[in-house]
Amino acid sequence: MALTHAATPSTLRLLRFDRVQRAAHWANAALFGVLMATAIPLYFGTLFGIVLQRHVIEMIHLWCGVALPVPIIVSLLGPWGHQMRHDLRRVNYWTRDEIRWLLSMGKTPLQADKFNPGQKLNTIFIGASIVVLLATGSMLQWFRFFPVPWRTGATFVHDVFAWVVFVVVGGHIVMALTHRDSLKSIFTGWISVTWARAHATHWFKEKSTESDTARSE
Numbered sequence: 001m002a003l004t005h006a007a008t009p010s011t012l013r014l015l016r017f018d019r020v021q022r023a024a025h026w027a028n029a030a031l032f033g034v035l036m037a038t039a040i041p042l043y044f045g046t047l048f049g050i051v052l053q054r055h056v057i058e059m060i061h062l063w064c065g066v067a068l069p070v071p072i073i074v075s076l077l078g079p080w081g082h083q084m085r086h087d088l089r090r091v092n093y094w095t096r097d098e099i100r101w102l103l104s105m106g107k108t109p110l111q112a113d114k115f116n117p118g119q120k121l122n123t124i125f126i127g128a129s130i131v132v133l134l135a136t137g138s139m140l141q142w143f144r145f146f147p148v149p150w151r152t153g154a155t156f157v158h159d160v161f162a163w164v165v166f167v168v169v170g171g172h173i174v175m176a177l178t179h180r181d182s183l184k185s186i187f188t189g190w191i192s193v194t195w196a197r198a199h200a201t202h203w204f205k206e207k208s209t210e211s212d213t214a215r216s217e
C-alpha cells in the first residue's frame with residue numbers, strides 16, 4: 001500500500017478518494033442529476049414543450065438511465081479500480097458497533113471507519129436503486145416483452161424508488177454542504193489528519209499503522 005501522507009506547510013493530510021473514485025462519483029452524480037431533472041416532467045406530464053418536447057425528454061431519461069451503471073462498473077474493473085474495490089469491501093463490512101450506532105441515530109460511541117454507517121447505508125441504497133431503476137426502467141421501455149401485471153408492477157416500483165431517490169439525494173446534498181471538509185475531499189481527494197482523527201478514528205489508526213510499517217521497511 002502506498003504511503004498517502006503528504007506534508008503541507010501547516011497540515012498533514014490523507015488521500016481519501018483517488019482520481020478514479022472522484023471521476024466515478026461525479027459521473028454518477030451528473031447522470032442522477034439529469035435523470036431526476038427529466039423525471040419531473042415525465043411524472044407530472046405537464047411541463048413538456050417549455051424547454052424540450054416529451055420525446056426528447058424521454059430519450060434523454062432513457063439513455064442516461066442505460067448509462068447509469070457504466071461509471072461504477074468501469075471504476076471497479078481493471079488495475080485502476082484497486083481503491084474503489086477496497087472501499088466497496090469497507091461499505092459491505094459492518095461491525096456490531098456500527099449497527100448499534102445506526103439504530104441509536106448516532107448516540108452510541110463509535111470509532112468510525114473511513115465511512116460512517118450513514119454513509120455506508122447511503123452508498124448501499126444508491127447501488128441498489130441503480131439496479132432496481134435500471135431493471136424497472138427497461139421494462140417500461142421494452143414493455144412488449146413483459147406481461148401486463150409485470151409492467152404495472154414495474155411502473156409502481158420505478159415511481160416508489162424515484163421518490164426515495166429524491167429524498168436520499170436531497171439528504172446527501174444537505175450533508176455535503178454542511179460538512180465542508182468531506183465535500184472538499186470529493187473534489188481534491190485529500191482530507192486533513194485532524195478530520196480523520198476526529199471523524200474516522202478507526203481509518204486514521206489503520207493509516208497510521210500502514211505508514212509506521214512503511215517507515216520501518
Ligand code: HEM
Nearest residue numbers: 032035036039042043065066133134137138140141162165
Ligand atoms: C435517478 C434515477 C431515476 C429516477 C428518479 C427516475 C424517475 C422516473 C419517473 C418519475 C418516471 C415517470 C413514471 C410515471 O410516469 O409514472 C420515469 C419514467 C421512465 N424511466 Fe425512469 N427514473 C430513473 C432511472 C431510470 C433508469 C435507470 C432507466 C433505465 C432504463 C429509466 C427509464 C425510464 C423509462 C423508459 C420511463 C418511461 C418514460 C415514458 O415513456 O414515459 N429510468 N422515471
